[in-house]
Amino acid sequence: MKQNILPAIKLTVVCIIFFMGIYPLFIWGIAQAAPGNGKGExxxxxxxxxxxxxxxxxxxxxxxxxxxxxxxxxxxxxxxxxxxxxxxxxxxxxxxxxxxxxxxxxxxxxxxxxxxxxxxxxxxxxxxxxxxxxxxxxxxxxxxxxxxxxxxxxxxxxxxxxxxxxxxxxxxxxxxxxxxxxxxxxxx
Structure with missing residues (x-):
């Protein structure tokens, strides 16, 4: 059981960091290059x-x-x-x-x-x-x-x-x- 729980926790932490931090910052960065800085023209x-x-x-x-x-x-x-x-x-x-x-x-x-x-x-x-x-x-x-x-x-x-x-x-x-x-x- 320990061998399944530890990888699941690690995967959860990695997903949280990626999908709640890195990915939103990446999309926000792309939006800053768009007309209106992502807020619409x-x-x-x-x-x-x-x-x-x-x-x-x-x-x-x-x-x-x-x-x-x-x-x-x-x-x-x-x-x-x-x-x-x-x-x-x-x-x-x-x-x-x-x-x-x-x-x-x-x-x-x-x-x-x-x-x-x-x-x-x-x-x-x-x-x-x-x-x-x-x-x-x-x-x-x-x-x-x-x-x-x-x-x-x-x-x-x-x-x-x-x-x-x-x-x-x-x-x-x-x-x-x-x-x-x-x-x-x-x-x-």
Missing amino acids: TIQVNGKVVGYKLIGQKFTDDKYFWSRPSAVDYNAAGSGGSNKGPTNPDYLKTVQDRIDTFLVHNPGIKKEEIPSELVTASGSGLDPDLSPAAAYVQIKRIAKTRNISEQQLNDLIAKNIQQPLLGLFGTTHVNVLQLNIQLNEIKQ
């Missing part, structure tokens, strides 16, 4: 933090680019999807309500022209990005509301398009918060 305006680069925010005012809908109302503490399948009647009603709302606020846009990401929530509920198509489809509403040219908005979106990492990993996207911050800087 913040977006600031005039020295004030207005959001995080990787966490979506709710924009529903007609003068802004709308974000992707969130099943968790953009609560980062409760990240998650709705867990409703594509044939669930409640889910279908929610999507139809989002389509109807979008069409009311964007007259002249046909239902078929609405990118699906503008009416369906992401898996995390915190998606901060839209495809360029989802941004471009909102131009007429924003131009009319802000009384600025559609060309200015086209240029703004084009300037904010981010390509996939190394041209391979991810999708072409636009960060909605950064887009709306720059939108506020356009002189009307």
Whole structure:
């Protein structure tokens, strides 16, 4: 029995030292090299933090680019999807309500022209990005509301398009918060 207990105690001590000391320090060290020192990349305006680069925010005012809908109302503490399948009647009603709302606020846009990401929530509920198509489809509403040219908005979106990492990993996207911050800087 002694020959089994002593190695078990030694292994326990080694595991405690490694998993409670060395490994967390190693991960912390890697995080210090990341943008934001492992605390997330913040977006600031005039020295004030207005959001995080990787966490979506709710924009529903007609003068802004709308974000992707969130099943968790953009609560980062409760990240998650709705867990409703594509044939669930409640889910279908929610999507139809989002389509109807979008069409009311964007007259002249046909239902078929609405990118699906503008009416369906992401898996995390915190998606901060839209495809360029989802941004471009909102131009007429924003131009009319802000009384600025559609060309200015086209240029703004084009300037904010981010390509996939190394041209391979991810999708072409636009960060909605950064887009709306720059939108506020356009002189009307």
